[in-house]
Amino acid sequence: LPTLQFLWLILQHVLPKGLQRVRDYGFLHGNAKRLRVRIQAILLHQFNWNMPKLVATFTAKAIRICPCCQHEMKCVGITRTT
Template sequence: MKHVLPRRLRRSRDYGFLHSNAKKQLSLVQLVLNVMVKAVEPVIRPKFTCRRCGESMKHIAFGFLKPT
C-alpha cells in the first residue's frame, strides 16, 4: 500500500507539462531551458522464420503465459 495515494490527492504528473497529452508544451519547456533530450532508438526485434517453409513470420502480439 506504499504506492497508493490517499483519497482526494492527485498525482502531479497528471497536470501541466507532465500530462501525457502535453508533448508540445513539454518541448517548449525544454527549448526555453535549453535542454536537449536524446531521441529514443527503436528496439530491433529478431525475425522468426517458419520451420516448414522458411518465410519470415509477422508479429501479431506478444504475450506471456501464467504459470499454473
C-alpha cells in the first residue's frame, strides 16, 4: 500500500477529541459478562421464551502433590530469576 492510503486506513479508526468508545462502558464492557447474562435472562423471561438453565461455573484449583510425602503443596511465593 502507498503510505498515504495506509495512514488513511489507520486514521479511520481514530475517534475525534472528546468522544469515547461506547463498548468501554456499561454492559458492553469486556468485564461485564455477568451483567449481560442477567440482562439476557430478564429479556428471555419477559418474552416467555424457554430459557436454558444457568449453571454456575467455577475453576478448580490446581493441586500439586509433594513427590516425597504425598501431601498437598502450597505456593508461598514466586521469585523471578534472570
